[in-house]
Amino acid sequence: QIEINGLGRGIDVSDTLYGLFFEDINFAADGGLYAEMVKNRSFEFQEQYAENGALHGYEAVGDVELEIMNEGGLNKNNSQYIKINNNTDSKGGITNKGFLEGMFFQKNAKYDFSVYIKRKDYFGLLTIELLDEANQVVADGKIDLSQKTESADWEKYTLSITAKQDTEKGRLSLLLNxxxxxxxxxxxxxxxxxxxxxxxGLRADLVAMLEELNPSFIRFPGGCIVEGNPLSTAYKWKDTIGDISERKQNLNLWIGTKENPYYQTYGLGFYEYFQLCEDLGAKPVPVVNCGMSCQARANGQTGTLTTDEELEEYIQDALDLIEFCRGDGTTEWGAKRIEMGHEQPFDMEYLGIGNEQWGEEYFKRYTQFVKAIREKYPDIQLITTSGPASDGDLYEYAWNCINSHNNDEMKFANLVDEHYYNEPEWFLQHVFRYDTYERENTDVFLGEYAAKSNTLKAAVAEAAYMTGLERNSDVVKLAAYAPLFGNTLSSQWKPDMIWFNQSSVFGSANYYVQKMFMNNVGDYIVPSVLAGENMGGISGYIGLGTWKTSAAYDDIKVVNNDTGQVLYETDFLKKDSQWKTSSQGNWGIVEEDGESFFVQKNDAYPTNEDIMGSAVYIGTPEWKNYTFT
Ligand code: AHR
Incomplete structure (x- = not known):
C-alpha cells in the first residue's frame, strides 16, 4: 500500500524538469531533422574523410568531365565548386542520391530546388530531374540559361517541382541539354x-515527435561536437548563422565512414535552434566550447588546451551569443539576428560552458568565463560540468571545486551538468541518488542520461529513475534523455530516443516513457510511504512519484519493475482501447479516457491477460491508500 495521508505538502516540481538534448550525432541534423536532401551540396567534403573527396555523393551522367575548382568560389567560407563540361549534344551532368540510402519523394508533394551557377560558355537549358530507383523520372523542370549574360558572377536559380509518385530511394540530377x-x-x-x-526548414514528421513531448527546454548543439577533436573542428556558433551559402561547413566530430562521411553544413544553426525552442515553447540551453577539445580533460589526457590569449576569443564568443539573443539593432550581433528575420530577442536564460570537461584545466578556464559573463550579464544561469559520474575521482574533484566556490561574491555556477549512460540495473539501484544531495548550493542539470538499450526493460528502469528525479526536483532542475535521434541506416551511438530514416520515424519504448512523464508534470510532490514488506507489497516495485496538481484532480506515477503479471484493480483496459505500436517492438501505449498505459504486449491486441511484465502507470487512481494487486 502507498500511504499518503497526513504527510503534508512536499517540494514543488521544477517547471523546467523535462526537456531535450539535441546533438548532430547519428545524422540527427544533416540527413535528419534538417530537411536538406542533397549530401555535400557545397562540394566541400575532404579526401581524408570522404570517398571521392569533394565529389563525394555525386556521379557523372553522360559524357562529361567533372572538376572540383577552388578559385573564384562563392565566398571564403564556401570556396570549392564543380565545373561540369558536357562533351556532346546529348544530356550530361551530375546526379546526387542524398544521404545514406537515397531521397524520399512523395506523390504530389512539391520540392524546392536551388543552385548557384556561374556561366561559362553554356547557353541552353538545364534539366532538373527527380528519379526513382529504376531511373524513371518522378519529377522534372527546366532552368533556362539560354540568354547570354555579361555577368561572370554567381547567380542563384530556383525551381519548384512536384513529384508524380512515391519513391523511397530516389535521387536528383542536373543535366546540361x-x-x-x-x-x-x-x-x-x-x-x-x-x-x-x-x-x-526542418522535417515536419521529426519535429512532430518533439512537439508531442512538450519539452520545457532544449540543450544544443551537443555533446562532444561542442568540444571538437581537434579543437579546430569545435562547434563555433558564429559559423552557423547568416545566409546558408556563407555558413562555414565543419567536419562532424562523429566523423562517420569514408563511405558515409559526416559533416555539418550548419544549415541547422543557432538561429534555427533558437527558433525551434521558441516554436516548441522550450527554453534554449545553448552550450559553448570552454577552450578545450574533446578528451583534453585532465592531467595525462590528450587533446588541445587553449592558451590564456586564445581563450579570450572563446569568452568573447559566449558574450556575443548573449548579445545575438538579447541585443537590439544597435548592437553588432543583435543586428545580425534582426537581419535574419527575428526582430524580437530570443529567450536566453541559460548558458552551458563546456561539455564533458572537468579537472584543473577546465575549472581554470570556466572561472574566466564566469568573471566575464557575470560582469555583463549577471542574470544568466551558468552551467558548469561534472563529467560522467562514473569518472570517480574527477567527478568528485569537480563537485569539490564547485562547492569550494559557494561563498564567492559572484555565483560560480547555477547548475552542474551531470551525464551518465549505464545499465538498466544501475538506474533501478540508484532511484534514490538525489535524495541525499546537497541542497543549499548548486542545482543539478542532468544533461544526458540513458539506460543502455531501447528495450522495455531499459525504458522501465528510466521511468523508475525519473520518479527519483521528480521527487528531488528541488535539486534536479532539468533533465534530458540522450541522444535524441538515431538514423536507422547509420548511427554512431545507441540507444536513442527517436529512430528515423529518410521516409519514416518512430519512437522507442524509452520515447514513450519520456512522453508520459513530460506530459504529466504536477505542481508539487505529495510525500508518500510504502507500507509492508518488499516495498509495499508490489513485488519488484521500484519507484514512486506522486503529486497533486492545482487542477481538480490528483495524479500518481507508479513504476513496476517486476517480471510477473501486472494487473490493476480497475478493469482499465477494454477491447476498444487504442493500441499504439512501434514498428520495432512488442510494446506500446494504451490510451483511454485521457490516461496512458504503457505495456508490453504478447499478442496483436491487448487484453488484461496480455499485460505481462513491466509497466509504467500514469493516471488518476482513487486517491488515498491505492492498492495494486
Ligand atoms: O550523447 C552522446 C555523447 O555522449 C555526447 O556527445 C557526449 O556528451 C557524451 O559522451
Missing part, C-alpha cells in the same frame, strides 16, 4: 512541407 561548360555550387533540394513550411 547540350554541349558546354558551367560552374555549379550549393545544389539544394528541400520538401516544401517542412515544419511550418519554412524555407531552409
Amino acid at each position: 547540350s554541349s558546354g561548360t558551367i560552374d555549379i555550387d550549393m545544389v539544394s533540394l528541400f520538401p516544401q512541407n517542412t515544419y511550418k513550411n519554412r524555407k531552409n
Whole structure:
C-alpha cells in the first residue's frame, strides 16, 4: 500500500524538469531533422574523410568531365565548386542520391530546388530531374540559361517541382541539354512541407515527435561536437548563422565512414535552434566550447588546451551569443539576428560552458568565463560540468571545486551538468541518488542520461529513475534523455530516443516513457510511504512519484519493475482501447479516457491477460491508500 495521508505538502516540481538534448550525432541534423536532401551540396567534403573527396555523393551522367575548382568560389567560407563540361549534344551532368540510402519523394508533394551557377560558355537549358530507383523520372523542370549574360558572377536559380509518385530511394540530377561548360555550387533540394513550411526548414514528421513531448527546454548543439577533436573542428556558433551559402561547413566530430562521411553544413544553426525552442515553447540551453577539445580533460589526457590569449576569443564568443539573443539593432550581433528575420530577442536564460570537461584545466578556464559573463550579464544561469559520474575521482574533484566556490561574491555556477549512460540495473539501484544531495548550493542539470538499450526493460528502469528525479526536483532542475535521434541506416551511438530514416520515424519504448512523464508534470510532490514488506507489497516495485496538481484532480506515477503479471484493480483496459505500436517492438501505449498505459504486449491486441511484465502507470487512481494487486 502507498500511504499518503497526513504527510503534508512536499517540494514543488521544477517547471523546467523535462526537456531535450539535441546533438548532430547519428545524422540527427544533416540527413535528419534538417530537411536538406542533397549530401555535400557545397562540394566541400575532404579526401581524408570522404570517398571521392569533394565529389563525394555525386556521379557523372553522360559524357562529361567533372572538376572540383577552388578559385573564384562563392565566398571564403564556401570556396570549392564543380565545373561540369558536357562533351556532346546529348544530356550530361551530375546526379546526387542524398544521404545514406537515397531521397524520399512523395506523390504530389512539391520540392524546392536551388543552385548557384556561374556561366561559362553554356547557353541552353538545364534539366532538373527527380528519379526513382529504376531511373524513371518522378519529377522534372527546366532552368533556362539560354540568354547570354555579361555577368561572370554567381547567380542563384530556383525551381519548384512536384513529384508524380512515391519513391523511397530516389535521387536528383542536373543535366546540361547540350554541349558546354558551367560552374555549379550549393545544389539544394528541400520538401516544401517542412515544419511550418519554412524555407531552409526542418522535417515536419521529426519535429512532430518533439512537439508531442512538450519539452520545457532544449540543450544544443551537443555533446562532444561542442568540444571538437581537434579543437579546430569545435562547434563555433558564429559559423552557423547568416545566409546558408556563407555558413562555414565543419567536419562532424562523429566523423562517420569514408563511405558515409559526416559533416555539418550548419544549415541547422543557432538561429534555427533558437527558433525551434521558441516554436516548441522550450527554453534554449545553448552550450559553448570552454577552450578545450574533446578528451583534453585532465592531467595525462590528450587533446588541445587553449592558451590564456586564445581563450579570450572563446569568452568573447559566449558574450556575443548573449548579445545575438538579447541585443537590439544597435548592437553588432543583435543586428545580425534582426537581419535574419527575428526582430524580437530570443529567450536566453541559460548558458552551458563546456561539455564533458572537468579537472584543473577546465575549472581554470570556466572561472574566466564566469568573471566575464557575470560582469555583463549577471542574470544568466551558468552551467558548469561534472563529467560522467562514473569518472570517480574527477567527478568528485569537480563537485569539490564547485562547492569550494559557494561563498564567492559572484555565483560560480547555477547548475552542474551531470551525464551518465549505464545499465538498466544501475538506474533501478540508484532511484534514490538525489535524495541525499546537497541542497543549499548548486542545482543539478542532468544533461544526458540513458539506460543502455531501447528495450522495455531499459525504458522501465528510466521511468523508475525519473520518479527519483521528480521527487528531488528541488535539486534536479532539468533533465534530458540522450541522444535524441538515431538514423536507422547509420548511427554512431545507441540507444536513442527517436529512430528515423529518410521516409519514416518512430519512437522507442524509452520515447514513450519520456512522453508520459513530460506530459504529466504536477505542481508539487505529495510525500508518500510504502507500507509492508518488499516495498509495499508490489513485488519488484521500484519507484514512486506522486503529486497533486492545482487542477481538480490528483495524479500518481507508479513504476513496476517486476517480471510477473501486472494487473490493476480497475478493469482499465477494454477491447476498444487504442493500441499504439512501434514498428520495432512488442510494446506500446494504451490510451483511454485521457490516461496512458504503457505495456508490453504478447499478442496483436491487448487484453488484461496480455499485460505481462513491466509497466509504467500514469493516471488518476482513487486517491488515498491505492492498492495494486
Ligand atoms: O550523447 C552522446 C555523447 O555522449 C555526447 O556527445 C557526449 O556528451 C557524451 O559522451
